[in-house]
Amino acid sequence: MQYRLLKPELGHRLPSVNSTNEWIRNPEIPFGSWVIAEEQTEGKGRGNNIWQSLGEEPLIFSGKLRLSAAEISLPLLSIFVSSALLKTIFAFFPDREEDTTIKWPNDIYKHEKKVAGILVQSEFTNGVYDVVIGIGLNFFGNLIPEPLIDKATYLCESKMGEGELERFVNHLVIEINQAVINLLDPSQVMKDLVWIEAHSLLKNKVIEAEWEERIVRGRVLGIDELGFLLIMTETGQKIELMDTSPKFRMI
Template sequence: MNNKVSQLSKSPTNNTIWLSTCHSTNSFAQEWIKKNDFEDGWTVSTYEQTNGRGQMGNSWESEPNQNLTFSTVYTFPDLILSNLFFLNIAVSVGIIDYLKNIGFKAEIKWPNDIYLQTKKVAGILIEPHILESKINNVIVGIGLNVNQKKFLNTNAVSLFNISNVEYKIENELEKLLMFVKESLAKLKKGDFDSLKVSYYQKLYLMGKPAAFLSKGKIFMGIIKGVDETGKLIIETENDYQSFNIKEIEFMK
């Protein structure tokens, strides 16, 4: 693995390694924590990710030195497997709170994307290590489009595209990590209800009629929330249905 360490920095809130280039920060983190002791919030970030991974094997598009591509590690010895999706909820809420803090009104697109003006500005990849039906530790991979100006994917957008402001990515990482840490702290305390309320308040198309695609058929429905396993609950003309990842597509 061709990972070049360009900087090792520590702050009161986290311990961060910056890599000049890296295949995948989640993969790097997996290998690192096998061989090294770490504290909650240990983070690896890279200026150039050459093989970034998304949910269900998707790739992540990012130009060198323009965006945030990083992974942060937390332990959750008391979080049971049935509450796994609350990790996604907590991280999503943390990203939303960070974006609100710097002046952006974002939404959470189920299951793992963050939207600005109906386009994808960030994605999340959570990889837990399961031990005896409990979540021992978790690697949270986040990609945030910051300064990139053009994308091959027409559904992608950056903070620069909307604000016309260039950001110092190192500073934005510190801010984002702070908000993610605060949100994950709520999860550690078992504050599931408030996290879910915050999640629903920012869930893309929540409570609005919308078109979806499932099993080759387009249908109209209204998002009502997510169940305890993270499946999307949609009210259709006749009943309520729940959908797992890759079982349904948004038509807009």
């Protein structure tokens, strides 16, 4: 099949939208398109959650791809998109390498507070994934809403320069495309997983999670080649987690 990666020339910018993910899922919007919005009124998070953009300069982004289901693991795609975003952050803000990491499966944290979330939505038809990637990143602001003060923060301590958001997004589009290309090469997958684990918030952490309808506690070992989180439980059992749950937490 012919892949449809993001195309720099198919970018859109909107002043306001309900949801960039919903906007770009319109069948009239071709694959390879991407969009950023200055405002989003009904941002989508994982599950039934919402994404609340914070501050004066949020990144509100969605991109639309078409991929072969036989060659792509969606959990792995999610974590690779996270790495694409983190690599873009490091390219523009090198100081963030000291304190900014990936929280499996698809969030970016500064210290232990969230600065970005990623939502990958897909539809499967005839061996093909039609994929929409949504990214929300809170660059800069002065205040955090009281309910989020212990959970969220901003990436930067000052406003971005003129045109920097556009340059950031253009770089992000390139990194997302490269992440998809790397997914097609098993040797490159392992190299990227080593990089991801080196920049993982959960590296060597002890966590609690729901697994097979019970709560387990264990130490994080890493991420496998399908994107699942590997942990060693207190009883010495090695298990794989496909996703987080409301009961997932670091100890």
